[in-house]
Amino acid sequence: MGTIVSVIALAHAPGATGWLDKAPQHEQDALRAGYAAMGERLRAARPDVIVGVANDHLLNFPMESIPDWCVGTAARWRGPAEWFRDWVNIAPYEVAGERELARHIVRHAGRSGFNLAFSDRLEFDDNWSVPLKFLTPDYGVPLVPIHMNCVVPPLPQPQRCYEFGTVLADAVRAWPAQARVAIMATGGLSHDPGGPRYFAVDEKFDRWFLELLGTGDAQRVLRELTIEKMIAAGDGGTVELLAWIVALGAAGGRAAQTDFYVPSVPLRCGMGGVSWAV
């Protein structure tokens, strides 16, 4: 059976690899140190596979048909998608998939009331490219990417995201293979691509949210972290924190420890990461 050895959530904004030199030195240092510490702990947990959950930035699914979640079932992945290479400033890379686990998640979730889409053909942008570059720069840990809809309403509500996280964790534990599995949500924190606060960060919201995650009161998180509140903190970007709610569910609703937080206007994003004890 699968064992969950790590549950983490972290920001993936492209400025971290694309134009980090434009941030003040103290922001660069804090961000590099934060990602490095998260990467060290992740690698120390010796995962055989990472199951990732992140927003699909309107890259893979046309407006006609956007699934709440789509599990990547390919045996091998390539990134970044061509047009996003310059933007994220990351050289083309390959990372293995884990086809059997991915198929198992689709089947297991289907029996638990989640009609997941699945695909062998997912393109990656900053959602995976930025976290992998910092956390597993040799791309040595296979990835099951789960793309989710965080930005095109109607959205899966926080309660549904939490329930999906619990189902995802159940699926991992029910996988017959002996495997160590890390769960990694990416996205957030506050940012406003396409809105009037594109060049701003909502530090007050971010700190409130991180503190809320630290309470270990999952019901309170689900009650207080409404989609409206996320939209108010940065339309079109902050709602990516729905992926973190999936991770919260996978972690059994326990308290998250903040690993780092850097509100960075030059990167146009509240950058941070958290870990759950597993």
Add this chain to the structure above:
Amino acid sequence: MSILDTDRTLPANKLIFEVRRDAALRARFRTDLEGLMRDYGLSEAERTALRQADIRRLGELGVHPYFLPQVTRLFKGAGYNHNESEAAQLYADKMLKERA
């Protein structure tokens, strides 16, 4: 203007979605934007706004907000997209300046 106001059926959303995924369409975006907009069935209002990279107007018409900075990158380049980059400055100019 919000993700809540997105018109998923708007032809401009389909055009922008597909251009980002296809190098040949991106080449055509640069060389034959008018023909491309015609083929995708954009309304006159959409065409005027996209021709002028008027992202605020595109948003008002129902283009998804996430696409708006990407429109500025289609016009000005995607690399090194810091706050003083041409693409980001185009965003500031079109989205944040008061209209005359």
